[in-house]
Amino acid sequence: MEKRVTFRSAWLPYALLAPQLAITVVFFFWPAFQAVWFSFQLQDAFGLSTQFVWFDNFIALFGERNYWASFRTTAIFSFSVAALSISIALLLAVMADRVVRGALVYKTILIWPYAVAAAVAAVLWSFMFAPSIGIITYVLKGLGVDWNWVLKGDQAMLLVVIASAWKQIPHNFLFFLAGLQSIPKSLIEAAAIDGAGPARRFWSIVVPLLSPVTFFLLVVDIVYAFFETFGVIDATTQGGPAQATQILVYKVYYDGMKAADIGGSSAQSVILMIIVIGLTAIQFRYIERKVHY
Amino acid sequence: MAGVAIRDVHKSFGPVKVIQGISMDIADGEFVVMVGPSGCGKSTLLRMVAGLESITSGEIAIGERVVNELEPKDRDIAMVFQNYALYPHMSVYQNMAYGLRIQGRPKAEIEKRVQRAAEILELDKLLKRRPRELSGGQRQRVAMGRAIVREPKVFLFDEPLSNLDAKLRVQMRSELQALHQRLKTTTLYVTHDQVEAMTLAHRMMVMNAGRAEQIGAPLEVYQKPATTFVAAFIGSPPMNLIPGRIAQGGKVLAHDGEISVRLPEPRPALEGRDVLLGVRPEHFETCAQSEALLSPDIDFLELLGSDSLVYGHLGADKQGMRVAARLHISILAKEGRLPLRFSAEHVHLFDPESTRRIED
Ligand SMILES: Nc1ncnc2c1ncn2[C@@H]1O[C@H](COP(=O)(O)OP(=O)(O)OP(=O)(O)O)[C@@H](O)[C@H]1O
Ligand SMILES: [Mg+2]
Numbered sequence: 089m090e091k092r093v094t095f096r097s098a099w100l101p102y103a104l105l106a107p108q109l110a111i112t113v114v115f116f117f118w119p120a121f122q123a124v125w126f127s128f129q130l131q132d133a134f135g136l137s138t139q140f141v142w143f144d145n146f147i148a149l150f151g152e153r154n155y156w157a158s159f160r161t162t163a164i165f166s167f168s169v170a171a172l173s174i175s176i177a178l179l180l181a182v183m184a185d186r187v188v189r190g191a192l193v194y195k196t197i198l199i200w201p202y203a204v205a206a207a208v209a210a211v212l213w214s215f216m217f218a219p220s221i222g223i224i225t226y227v228l229k230g231l232g233v234d235w236n237w238v239l240k241g242d243q244a245m246l247l248v249v250i251a252s253a254w255k256q257i258p259h260n261f262l263f264f265l266a267g268l269q270s271i272p273k274s275l276i277e278a279a280a281i282d283g284a285g286p287a288r289r290f291w292s293i294v295v296p297l298l299s300p301v302t303f304f305l306l307v308v309d310i311v312y313a314f315f316e317t318f319g320v321i322d323a324t325t326q327g328g329p330a331q332a333t334q335i336l337v338y339k340v341y342y343d344g345m346k347a348a349d350i351g352g353s354s355a356q357s358v359i360l361m362i363i364v365i366g367l368t369a370i371q372f373r374y375i376e377r378k379v380h381y
Numbered sequence: 382m383a384g385v386a387i388r389d390v391h392k393s394f395g396p397v398k399v400i401q402g403i404s405m406d407i408a409d410g411e412f413v414v415m416v417g418p419s420g421c422g423k424s425t426l427l428r429m430v431a432g433l434e435s436i437t438s439g440e441i442a443i444g445e446r447v448v449n450e451l452e453p454k455d456r457d458i459a460m461v462f463q464n465y466a467l468y469p470h471m472s473v474y475q476n477m478a479y480g481l482r483i484q485g486r487p488k489a490e491i492e493k494r495v496q497r498a499a500e501i502l503e504l505d506k507l508l509k510r511r512p513r514e515l516s517g518g519q520r521q522r523v524a525m526g527r528a529i530v531r532e533p534k535v536f537l538f539d540e541p542l543s544n545l546d547a548k549l550r551v552q553m554r555s556e557l558q559a560l561h562q563r564l565k566t567t568t569l570y571v572t573h574d575q576v577e578a579m580t581l582a583h584r585m586m587v588m589n590a591g592r593a594e595q596i597g598a599p600l601e602v603y604q605k606p607a608t609t610f611v612a613a614f615i616g617s618p619p620m621n622l623i624p625g626r627i628a629q630g631g632k633v634l635a636h637d638g639e640i641s642v643r644l645p646e647p648r649p650a651l652e653g654r655d656v657l658l659g660v661r662p663e664h665f666e667t668c669a670q671s672e673a674l675l676s677p678d679i680d681f682l683e684l685l686g687s688d689s690l691v692y693g694h695l696g697a698d699k700q701g702m703r704v705a706a707r708l709h710i711s712i713l714a715k716e717g718r719l720p721l722r723f724s725a726e727h728v729h730l731f732d733p734e735s736t737r738r739i740e741d
Contacts, residue, residue, distance in 0.1 A: 274466035277433050282480035282531070283454040292479075296470040 120361060126354035145355035154331065155339070155356070162335040165249060166313030170306055173253035177260030177305075178298075182290070184261070185268040195265070202258035210323035213251035237325065241332025244325045248333050251324065252317045260305050267301040268294070307371045311364060336360055383444030383457075383534040384409045384567060385430060390439035392425055392591075399425050401591040402439070407584075412561050412568045416578035417588030418614070423571040426588075427537050430569060431460050443535060459528035460537040463544065465520045467512040473499075473523050474508040480531045498530045501560070518549045525557075529564065538570040542577065554580060575615050579603070587611045605729075609736040612659050612729060618690060618705040623658045624733065627651045633658055633728070636695050636702055640675045645725050646741075656739060659729030662690070665706035665721045673720030677704040682715060691719060 095101050130141045149155050184194055201209065216224045219236045228235045237243040271294065279289045295302075318337050321327060327334035327342055334342065340360065344353030385407040392400035399422045407413050415423045428434040430441055432453035440447055448456050459480075467476050474495055481491045499505045502522045512520055521541060528536055541557075542550045554577060561568060572578055578585045579599045587594045587602060587610070594614075595607035606612035606620070613619040625635030631647030634640070635658040642658075670676070677693030688709050695702040706721060730739040 272464065272466065274462045274464055275468065277431075277453075278460070278462060278466040278527075279468075279479070280433070281431060281453045281458065281460050282527070283483040284479075285454070288483065293468060299470075 123354045123357045123361070126350050127358045128351075129354075130351050141351070145351045146359075149352060149355050149359075157331065158334050158336055158339045161245075161331070161333065162314065165245065165252075165317075165333070165335050166310045168245075168249045169252045169256065169313040169317070170309035172249060173256040173260050173309055174302065174305055176253070177257045178264050178302075180257070181261050181264035181268055182294075184265055198261050199258045201254055204255070205319070207319040207323040209255050210248075210251050210320040213247060213254070214324040217247050237329075239329055241329055244329055244333050248317070248321055248325055251320045252313060255320070256309055256312055260309065263301050263305055264298065267298045271297050303374065304371070307367055307374075311367050314360070314367075315364065384411070385535055385569065386440075386442040387426075387430070388440040388442070390426070390429065390441060391437045392422070392429060392434065393437045399591050400429070400437075403586075403588075403591075403593050404439075405586060405593065405596055407567060407569065410565045410567055412570065412581060412583045414570045414572060414578040414582035414585040415588055416572055416575060416585055416614075419573060421588045422591045423573070423588055424539055427460075427539055427569060427571050430535070431458055431537050432456050457534045458537055459531050459533040459535075461524045461528050461539065461541045463540040465512075465524040465541075465544075467520060467523055467527075469512050472509050472511060473504060473515070473526075476512070476523055477526045477530050480527065484531075494530045494532075495526075498526045501529070501563075502526050517545055518553065521545060521553060525560070529560070532566075534567065536566050536568040536570075538568065540572055541570075543572070543574070550577075557581060575617070579615070587614060589614075605738065606659075607738050609657060609659070609731045612731070612738075616661055616663075618662050618692075618707070620659045620661050620729065621704050622731065623660075623695075623702060623704075625656055625658045627654050627656055627730075633730070636675070639695065642674055642723075642725055642728060644728065651730075651739065655733050657731040657733050657736075659731060660723050660727060662705045662707040664723045664727040665708065666723070667708060667710065668720055668722045670720045672722055674722045675704070676718040676720045677706075679714070679716050679719055693719060 127145055128140055128142055130139045130144065180198060184191065184198065187194055204212075214222075216222050217235070217237060219225060219238050222235075225235045235243060237247045275293060275297075276289055279293050284292065314335070315337055317335070318341065321333055321335065321338050322341075325333040327338045336356065337360065340353050340356045343349045343356065387403055387405045387407075390400055390403050391398070403426060405413070415426060417423055425434060429436050430443075432448065432451060432455075436449050440449060442448060443456055443458070468479065471479065477495045477498060478491050481494060486494075495508075496505070499508060502525060504519070504522055504526055507515065507519060507523075512523065515523065521544070524541065542553050545553060558581060570577075570581060582599050584596060584598055585602060586596045589610045595602055595611045597605075597607075602611060602615055606615060609622055612622065623635040623640065625633050625640070627648060628634050629652055631644040631649075633642050633644060633656065635642075640658070675695060677691075677695050678699075679691060679693045680699075681692050683690040683692075688707055691706045691708060693704050693706075694700075695704060706719075730741070731737065732739055
């Protein structure tokens with residue numbers, strides 16, 4: 089039976105799509121186009137004159153040591169966020185998969201962080217980790233750790249990694265839980281009869297069978313860490329101290345808005361756009377051939 | 382190798398009693414088939430032997446050792462699942478070698494044992510493939526191979542052939558038989574297919590609602606069903622069970638005296654007792670009207686070529702007592718009354734209250 093909706097009039101489908109298309113054009117295509125346009129221009133400090141400079145902005149960018157440092161920061165940051173949120177989510181999903189009673193409550197609680205706005209989450213974490221008054225700072229001091237992320241770059245990095253990973257755990261958790269539940273129980277039982285203990289079953293059966301999900305989440309989490317963690321960074325470290333947490337997205341914002349270097353900032357966002365297109369392409373390609381074992 | 386002892390085993394899932402007291406002693410090397418309708422607890426019983434389900438009460442022993450508290454891996458058993466449960470990310474070779482690798486066997490030995498099992502099951506050309514690149518029958522063989530390389534004390538099979546088409550099922554059935562003759566490993570085999578049960582079993586357990594209705598050799602179960610349930614479950618179409626009474630001189634009057642048959646021997650002890658008269662469809666034969674013991678009205682026919690199944694009813698009421706007959710003639714009238722007779726040798730008597738067989 090044909091379940092598809094068919095339209096009589098030719099224009100109705102477009103009319104129905106129009107609002108969505110308009111939003112996409114106004115908030116996505118137009119700014120993207122503008123960014124590309126600006127990235128080829130040089131403005132003076134007061135925005136009075138504009139000059140078309142071809143690839144000068146890009147060349148300048150790649151010559152800048154700060155930019156490469158930001159690349160490194162971003163790589164460390166996003167891999168840490170992905171690794172941390174994937175491993176914790178997997179651990180929680182394995183535990184949730186075993187729970188029979190009260191499973192729904194458990195799952196609901198685990199999904200809450202996803203509903204918390206990034207900035208709110210960040211503020212929450214920065215309260216707990218606040219240099220002098222934070223509760224975790226207090227505990228850490230008791231353990232002999234001198235905690236002060238406002239001054240120490242690696243601690244600031246740790247803070248934004250934790251806050252960002254925390255936000256992403258529910259998302260990963262849901263995917264892992266669905267993945268775990270799609271593994272037939274008889275596979276695990278067969279392995280148990282073959283003599284594998286729980287740890288061995290996990291590493292030799294569960295992990296390989298989850299690898300498609302894990303790979304998918306790795307890409308999604310990296311994209312998340314690249315682009316959606318702006319709120320977390322802005323609400324806590326603002327890229328500091330000494331640019332220790334200045335990831336690429338934050339640098340675009342900082343250079344464009346604070347340092348008013350529109351051309352340079354636009355060039356950076358064009359590069360970011362290329363990166364996200366690349367990551368999305370990898371993901372799509374991969375989703376097309378879902379099963380790879 | 383070892384036998385298996387099941388001693389008064391019970392299993393409850395919460396308030397639901399799934400296995401309600403089953404006992405059976407299985408000898409070393411015996412092939413035992415558990416058969417019964419869907420949901421009667423066959424898989425549950427097998428999984429308790431495997432250690433995949435806890436035992437609510439009672440005892441299961443493999444060899445001399447009570448295994449109630451042992452993990453599956455310490456029971457020295459191998460199991461073949463209905464869906465085969467092959468590891469999808471491993472090759473056929475890796476699937477079969479998995480258990481041996483966990484045991485920490487030397488590589489050369491693993492290779493030798495897998496190779497030999499593969500030869501027995503004709504899998505030698507498929508060792509590098511993944512399960513998804515195999516046909517249903519080949520997967521089934523791999524599942525079997527995974528069980529036999531470990532050389533366990535006991536094989537457990539849970540409906541291993543039910544996902545195969547009819548032809549392959551017959552072929553695998555005889556291969557299973559040959560395999561058992563060769564390895565002589567104690568085997569517990571679950572199925573709801575009575576043909577599998579009849580052909581494979583040394584002894585079979587007919588299960589119903591968590592109880593063992595009868596345990597015995599296939600022919601014994603067929604010839605002397607212990608209860609009306611077994612009588613109806615084993616045999617196709619099921620045995621006809623017609624309510625009646627034992628009259629004087631060893632006569633059985635059934636269906637309000639319409640059917641009257643003299644038992645081979647007089648049974649004075651039973652006189653006056655209500656019974657269910659059991660006759661298997663294949664024990665009817667057509668005859669002249671004057672010799673007929675019953676003349677059912679034909680409802681419909683199934684012509685199978687080799688023989689014909691006739692379904693009819695007794696008396697005038699269409700909703701009345703149903704009767705099925707398997708006859709060795711292929712051309713029959715499509716309606717009307719069909720005169721039938723049967724030999725008193727083939728009569729089974731059951732108590733209508735307890736449903737148990739009245740011993741002859
Ligand atoms: N984990 C469980 N929790 C609750 N009830 C269960 C569980 N497993 C099985 N049961 C119930 O126990 C009964 C027996 O199940 P079992 O799987 O042993 O049946 P079976 O004889 O193997 O049937 P089939 O031929 O359909 O495989 C069923 O009524 C089933 O609903
Ligand atoms: Mg079953």
